[in-house]
Amino acid sequence: MKPIIELSDLHKVYRSDGADVHAVRGVSLSINAGEFVAVMGASGSGKSTLMNIIGCLDRPTGGTYNLDGIDVARLSKDELADIRNRKVGFVFQGFHLLARTTALENVELPLLYSKPEISARQQRERAMEVLKQVGLQDREDHRPNQLSGGQQQRVAIARALVNRPTLILADEPTGNLDSRTSVEIMGLFQQLNDHGITIVMVTHEADIAAYTKRNVVMFDGTVLSDRPVEKRLHADVELARLIAFQKAELSPSLAVTP
Amino acid sequence: MKIAATFRTAGRALLRNKLRSLLTALGIIIGVGAVIAMTSIGAGAKSQVESQIASLGDNVIIVISGSTTRSGINTGWGSAGTLTVEDADAILREAQGVAAVSKGVRKPMRIAAGNQNWFTTVQGESPSYFDVRKWPFSFGEGFTERDVIAAAKVCVVGNTIAKQIFGSAEAALGQTMRVKNVPFTIVGVLVAKGNNFMGQDQDDVVIMPYTSAMKRISGDKKLRLITIKAENTESLAIAQQQIAGVLRERHGIRPGQDDDFTVRSQEDIAQAATATTKVMTILLAAIASVSLLVGGIGIMNIMLVSVTERTREIGLRLAIGAHGRDVLMQFLIEAATISLLGGIVGILLGVGISQLLSARFDWPTLISPASIVIAFLFSGAVGVFFGFYPARKAAALDPIDALRHE
Numbered sequence: 001m002k003p004i005i006e007l008s009d010l011h012k013v014y015r016s017d018g019a020d021v022h023a024v025r026g027v028s029l030s031i032n033a034g035e036f037v038a039v040m041g042a043s044g045s046g047k048s049t050l051m052n053i054i055g056c057l058d059r060p061t062g063g064t065y066n067l068d069g070i071d072v073a074r075l076s077k078d079e080l081a082d083i084r085n086r087k088v089g090f091v092f093q094g095f096h097l098l099a100r101t102t103a104l105e106n107v108e109l110p111l112l113y114s115k116p117e118i119s120a121r122q123q124r125e126r127a128m129e130v131l132k133q134v135g136l137q138d139r140e141d142h143r144p145n146q147l148s149g150g151q152q153q154r155v156a157i158a159r160a161l162v163n164r165p166t167l168i169l170a171d172e173p174t175g176n177l178d179s180r181t182s183v184e185i186m187g188l189f190q191q192l193n194d195h196g197i198t199i200v201m202v203t204h205e206a207d208i209a210a211y212t213k214r215n216v217v218m219f220d221g222t223v224l225s226d227r228p229v230e231k232r233l234h235a236d237v238e239l240a241r242l243i244a245f246q247k248a249e250l251s252p253s254l255a256v257t258p
Numbered sequence: 259m260k261i262a263a264t265f266r267t268a269g270r271a272l273l274r275n276k277l278r279s280l281l282t283a284l285g286i287i288i289g290v291g292a293v294i295a296m297t298s299i300g301a302g303a304k305s306q307v308e309s310q311i312a313s314l315g316d317n318v319i320i321v322i323s324g325s326t327t328r329s330g331i332n333t334g335w336g337s338a339g340t341l342t343v344e345d346a347d348a349i350l351r352e353a354q355g356v357a358a359v360s361k362g363v364r365k366p367m368r369i370a371a372g373n374q375n376w377f378t379t380v381q382g383e384s385p386s387y388f389d390v391r392k393w394p395f396s397f398g399e400g401f402t403e404r405d406v407i408a409a410a411k412v413c414v415v416g417n418t419i420a421k422q423i424f425g426s427a428e429a430a431l432g433q434t435m436r437v438k439n440v441p442f443t444i445v446g447v448l449v450a451k452g453n454n455f456m457g458q459d460q461d462d463v464v465i466m467p468y469t470s471a472m473k474r475i476s477g478d479k480k481l482r483l484i485t486i487k488a489e490n491t492e493s494l495a496i497a498q499q500q501i502a503g504v505l506r507e508r509h510g511i512r513p514g515q516d517d518d519f520t521v522r523s524q525e526d527i528a529q530a531a532t533a534t535t536k537v538m539t540i541l542l543a544a545i546a547s548v549s550l551l552v553g554g555i556g557i558m559n560i561m562l563v564s565v566t567e568r569t570r571e572i573g574l575r576l577a578i579g580a581h582g583r584d585v586l587m588q589f590l591i592e593a594a595t596i597s598l599l600g601g602i603v604g605i606l607l608g609v610g611i612s613q614l615l616s617a618r619f620d621w622p623t624l625i626s627p628a629s630i631v632i633a634f635l636f637s638g639a640v641g642v643f644f645g646f647y648p649a650r651k652a653a654a655l656d657p658i659d660a661l662r663h664e
């Protein structure tokens with residue numbers, strides 16, 4: 001299988017006014033279409049930096065990055081913008097939804113910048129479709145401040161999906177969520193992955209990484225380990241278990257209350 | 259990105275900060291309102307002067323005794339005249355393009371009727387004067403050539419005199435009026451003409467045959483001025499030259515010597531008078547434009563604040579595929595929307611002010627459709643001009659830095 005992402009000896013140095021920060025120091029990585037990868041590692045190990053480069057949001061300071069066989073370093077600012085719009089769906093660390101804007105309009109946002117242009121009606125239809133896919137069809141008119149954290153995260157995922165990308169990049173998609181919502185999100189990702197979408201996801205939590213197919217661990221800007229997941233968890237199974245467990249915990253307390 | 263969607267986004271962003279958008283637009287509203295009101299005052303003054311000059315008659319040339327300096331100050335007014343009755347006859351006879359001539363004398367004088375007294379200007383003229391000045395009668399008619407030959411004790415009065423002394427124009431007709439104790443019969447009352455461009459009441463006048471004025475009132479032997487009607491607009495310039503030629507020859511003025519008379523056409527007078535109002539209009543518009551400029555700076559200020567506040571939003575838009583140009587357009591259209599809406603309200607305000615000024619204070623104002631169109635386009639241009647720098651700043655943001663912005 002031909003790799004969709006191919007990094008070789010990738011470096012990223014942040015030049016701030018004080019000292020340079022060498023955030024990524026020589027990462028070589030190859031990810032094939034249809035993979036589901038979790039990038040793990042301690043805080044500050046360079047995960048977000050790497051994701052931003054893979055998502056064409058940032059440029060490496062050394063090494064090469066081929067996306068779908070194209071050397072990204074050769075592309076102009078606008079060409080990179082078009083790739084972000086069409087090929088990549090990015091779920092940002094911290095949802096980055098537009099405040100005071102409805103869920104539907106937030107999801108429509110990438111379609112606004114699509115080329116060729118998409119009619120307003122079609123934009124609406126496609127946004128509704130992905131909102132349904134993430135289970136938020138009845139929340140289209142809600143603004144981010146009227147949605148729970150998990151719902152906001154799902155709007156952010158819907159926005160990443162709306163332009164039918166082949167690659168989804170998610171930076172800590174379950175970072176601020178409780179365990180049940182986290183599992184629901186993982187269920188969604190597993191579904192998408194089953195439909196052939198490549199997913200690369202950053203997470204701190206080993207039990208979340210267990211829903212993916214391959215775990216890459218970073219340490220201080222380098223890849224420490226890279227191995228397939230052996231005992232892969234399935235979200236629908238885990239979810240059923242969780243619900244049963246919660247019910248069991250709740251029912252005695254319900255009986256006690258007068 | 260579609261232009262309609264850009265407008266929708268801009269409108270929404272403006273509605274999000276209603277008070278702020280309103281205050282920003284207020285700068286433009288006041289600026290455009292001021293420009294509209296001020297230019298309407300200027301244009302009103304200009305059209306008033308023009309109509310006053312038109313009230314002089316059509317294709318009129320005036321010859322005044324005494325020379326005039328380049329700046330237009332006549333040194334001969336009030337001094338003994340250099341123009342004679344024969345000069346006037348010669349002009350009519352010899353100068354090309356001249357249709358009619360009226361011989362004029364002037365004398366400020368106290369007049370009386372019954373127990374009423376009035377200080378006015380007594381004017382001696384030829385019978386053709388009323389035709390030359392295109393000045394019709396409301397009652398009665400003018401004096402005749404026979405009256406001129408006889409130096410008859412008849413006169414014509416202006417509307418102001420008729421009203422002040424006899425109560426109405428109709429009542430004045432046929433009445434007797436004493437000028438320097440000589441009784442004159444009023445044979446005609448003139449239609450009201452209003453003020454001239456120097457602010458003098460043209461209807462405060464008694465006009466009699468020039469012979470009567472010279473022999474019975476002033477004792478002058480010379481004319482103060484000759485009012486001439488050219489045949490048509492085309493012959494105006496030739497007539498002016500010819501008149502000067504005839505007079506120089508008759509007065510024995512050698513080439514290089516200064517004239518002892520001044521020839522002025524209606525156009526010359528109009529130019530001098532409208533030049534003043536033009537300066538006034540420019541001055542008013544300049545003052546008003548300053549407030550529009552201040553309004554534009556207000557837009558720039560708010561747009562810069564807005565770009566800083568919405569850095570994360572801009573970062574997100576760039577991150578999901580907006581080009582720099584899309585962001586630039588979004589902010590430009592936002593700025594242009596504020597200033598165009600401000601412009602529309604400002605136009606309404608300016609029209610309101612100018613109507614109030616003419617209704618309440620009797621100021622002449624004139625709003626031309628062109629000034630409205632220009633004000634509208636200009637307000638849009640102000641928005642684009644002052645919105646450009648903030649918009650470019652937004653478009654040049656790096657998506658990652660912008661997303662990280664606190």
Ligand SMILES: Nc1ncnc2c1ncn2[C@@H]1O[C@H](COP(=O)(O)OP(=O)(O)OP(=O)(O)O)[C@@H](O)[C@H]1O
Pocket residue numbers: 014015016021022023041042043044045046047048049050
């Ligand atoms: N814009 C920047 N300028 C300077 N240094 C930066 C910048 N962004 C990140 N860094 C530094 O680069 C290193 C890697 O940061 P990065 O955000 O990639 O870590 P991370 O693995 O995503 O951490 P976390 O799990 O906390 O999100 C850190 O030491 C950080 O301080």
Ligand SMILES: [Mg+2]
Pocket residue numbers: 047048049093171
């Ligand atoms: Mg991170």
